[in-house]
Amino acid sequence: MSITNKDKNPKGRITETAEELYENAPCGYVSFLTDGTIYNLNTTLLSWLNFTKEEVIYLKKFPDLFKIGGQIFFETHFFPLIRMQGFIQEINFDIVRKDRSSFPGLINVIEIPAKGLNPITYRATIFDITDRKxxxxxxxxxxxxxxxxxxxxxxxxxxxxxxxxxxxxxxxxxxxxxxxxxxxxxxxxxxxxxxxxxxxxxxxxxxxxxxxxxxAQKVKLEMRDFNINNMVKMLQQTFRVKAAEKNIELLVEMDENVPQELTGDPIKLSQILTNLIGNAIKFTKTGSVSIIIEQLETEKNNSLLSFRVCDTGIGIPQDKLEAIFQEFSQASYDVNLEYGGTGLGLTISQKLLHLHHSEMKVQSIEGQGAEFSFEIWYKVNNNFSSAKEKIISNEDKEILKSSRVLVVDDNPANIYITSQFLNNWNLENESAKSGREALNMLKNKHYDLILLDLHMPKLNGYKTAKEIRALNISKQPILIALSASERGEINYKLQKAGFQDHVPKPFQPEKLLETLVYYLHNPNNIGKENFIEVEEETREEIEEIEIKNKPSETQQLKNTTFDVSKFVKMANNNPIYIDKFIKSTLDALIIYEQEFLEAVDAKSAEMLGNLIHKSTMSVFYIQADKLSILMEEVKTLIEKNVASTEVLQKKSKACSREFHKIIKGLQEIKAEEILALTD
Missing domain, CATH: 1.10.287.130 (Signal transduction histidine kinase, dimerisation/phosphotransfer (DHp) domain)
Known part of the structure; x- marks a missing residue:
């Protein structure tokens, strides 16, 4: 199509009126009053809705354009937020046409302040996001x-x-x-x-x-007491032979200011250092490998420690410094051929450091060696008590001779190997090929300690342990789990079943012997230092997971304390809007929790009543019925003037825990995960 001179203004530019821009814009425009009454909208929106202006203006309200869920959300969340901040951006509503069909719309609203005789009004833009959806x-x-x-x-x-x-x-x-x-x-x-x-x-x-x-995000930091000097000595002892075989010096330099007794995750620290020291020795032909530990900062009872592992080995080319942290990667193909390895050690170390909110750094000159370093904050423990740091003595040998051990495993090879080690240590032992056989043997004979495999058919190790603990016998045996599972994965389940410790398979004989000696000397030790302390709320969550075992999709979508399925429908399956609904509710509940605590502290039934009324819609949307019931019960107790009783305190704490669970759950829940369960 050609444009003639008469289509242009005198300056040669195409003209278009403001009204034309408004009426034919690629988005819908609608203006409404504080009560929601629509007083203007453009042609674009009318064409989408299949209405005429006469059917809408001053006859319909803005929320009438939404489905029922959207109307409720508009009244309880959307419009109050506009009134508070003067605008709202990119909220998804289903827009209903004249024939009751609908399309997904993205809405932005701004408040137009009152001016002269004109009252406060609101202007909204609506975008049809059918294709985007x-x-x-x-x-x-x-x-x-x-x-x-x-x-x-x-x-x-x-x-x-x-x-x-x-x-x-x-x-x-x-x-x-x-x-x-x-x-x-x-x-x-x-x-x-x-x-x-x-x-x-x-x-x-x-x-x-x-x-x-x-x-799979199954690894978490554990909090345990440990002595860093003992750990480093153990690492030095472990690698001394390998270093000596290559005539390499293995040096340890620890700053005298480094606190010895710490609380943190010694297993993961040891794993990181083991990877670094092992690599340093592997890639060093002459010279030395040094482990250097320094204290950089202190803050209250916390200490920032610096760890460096330096070597005089082959070094790393500058263009390969970043690649070495990638999975299955090494500096070069020739290095892999000569030195072997999987290229996973540094990758795992870096990921473990990320759990500590830290980062591995590397400096190297090719042919002159490399230095790997990282920093971790640890809590300084002034009440440290070392456990299981025993040297096998004559006394230990005597207690081994006077004790009896039962090995329970469904694998004959495992029984044979374990029994052979026990025989070598002069430790009397018998075996059972199933949990049921072990239980029958316990009825007729006492065993000081039981080595129990966890993965057995019919009656697994956990169930066997529970049945052993339920036996009416004069003296309960020590229970040590033997399993190919890592303790961190099964920690709580071990505690719950009544185990005192865990030795992973394949086990190092020295580790098993050390564990046996320790517990035979201390049969009443319940092994708390070997397990993560679990808060009551966490235990409840784990138990709920265990009860469900393999929950249905509906069960997974519905948390034990709340249900966000209404948000999915309201957001029309859009993760962006689901997240916004969740955040809006989360922000409200954080405020409500504080107001609840203030009301209880003031022993005010009126304040609680106002809170219950104010929070009704938020609680309704997430179906937090238990929270609603608990708040009502606390209000009733205050009204009955039982504010000084333990009953009120107990009920208030239960309500606070429910607030905490919901807030924590909303903080952790992700829209993508919710949608994945509703597909």
Whole structure:
């Protein structure tokens, strides 16, 4: 189409009136009064709605354009927020046409202040986002598939790693036993190779398992007391032989200001340092490897420690410094051929440091060595008591001779290997191939300690332990779990079943012996220092998960304290708006919790009544019926003038816990996860 001169103004520019811009804009415009009455809207919106102006202006209210859920949300959340801040941006509503069909709309509203005789009014823009919703659904589906693929990979790695541990336990155990027998020089070399290869394989399996757990977000920091000097000495002792074989000095430098007794996660710190020291020795042919620990800062009872592992090895090219932290990556193909390894150690270490809100740093000059460093905050523990740091003495040997152990495992190879070690330590032992057989044996004979496999058919280790604890016997045995599962994964379940400790399979003989000696000396120790302390609320959550086992999609969508399914319908499955609804409700509940505490503190039934009225819609939307009932019960107790009784205190604490659970749940819940369950 050509534009002639008469279509242009004198200056040659195309003209368009403000009215034309308004009426034919690519979005809908609507203006309404404080009571919601529409007094103007443009042609674009009318065409979408299939109404005429005469059917809308001064006859319909703005909320009439929404479905019933949107109308309720407009009255309780949307419009009050506009009144507070003067605007609101990008909220999704289903817009209803004249024929009662609907389309998804994205709405922005601004408040127009009163001017002269004109009252306060509101102007909204509406965008038809039908196509956007279609693309968003496709993107969500693609994201869900990618997450499922990632989860499947993590599950596969976890499963296969776990399965490999069972035969590996037999290989490593036989290798250890074989090395203790009378062998000629060739046989000693064969046993040495067998042990070395099985230990390397165990390291690979552990790395794969660690990586899969981290990616599946199943790894969390534990809080335990530990002595850092003892840990470093243990690491130095562990690597001393490997360093000596290569004529490398293994040096430790610890700043005298470093506090010795700390609270944190010693297992993950040890794992990070083990990876770094092992790599440093592997890639160093001459010179030394140094472990340097310094205190950088102190704040109240907390200390920021710096850890450095330096070597005089082959170094890393500058262009490879970032790549070495990627999975299955090493500096070069030649390095992999010469030195071996999976390239997972640094990846795992970096991910473990991220849990500590820290980062691994590296400096290196090719051919001159490398320095890896990181910093972690630890709580300084002034009431530290060391546990299980015992040297095997004559007294220990005597208690071993006078004790009896029962080995419970459905795998004959595992029983044989464990029994052989117990025999070598002169520890009387018997075995059972099932939990039921073990229970029958306990009825006729006393055992000081039971080594119990967790994964057995019919009656697993957890159930067996619970039944043992329920037996009416004169003296309960010590229960030690033997399992290919890492303790961090099963910690609470071990506590609940009545175990005192856990030794992972494949076990190092020294570790098992140390554990046996400790508990035989201290049979009444319930092993608290070996487990994470679990808060009551956390226990309730875990128990609910265990009861559900494999919950249905509906159960997963409905939290034990609230249900966000109404938000899904109101947001028309749009994750952006679901998150906004959740945030709006979360902000309100944080305020309501504070007002509840103030009302209880003031022992004011009136304040509680106002709060209950004000919070009705928020509680209704998330279906937090228990919270509503608890607030009413507290109000009734105050009205009945029982404010000084323990009943009121107990009920108030229960209500506070319910507030806390809901707030915590809303903080953690994600729209994508909700939508994934409703597809």
């Amino acid at each position: 279609k693309y968003e659904k496709e993107l969500i589906a693609a994201k869900k598939k990618a997450e499922e693929d990632s989860h499947a990979k993590a599950e596969f790695l976890s499963t296969i790693s776990h399965e490999i541990r069972t035969p590996l336990h037999a290989i490593l155990g036989i290798g250890n036993l074989l090395s203790k027998t009378h062998l000629n020089e060739d046989q000693k070399e064969y046993a040495k190779i067998l042990l070395l290869s099985s230990e390397n394989l165990l390291g690979l399996v552990n790395n794969l398992l660690d990586l899969s757990k981290i990616e």
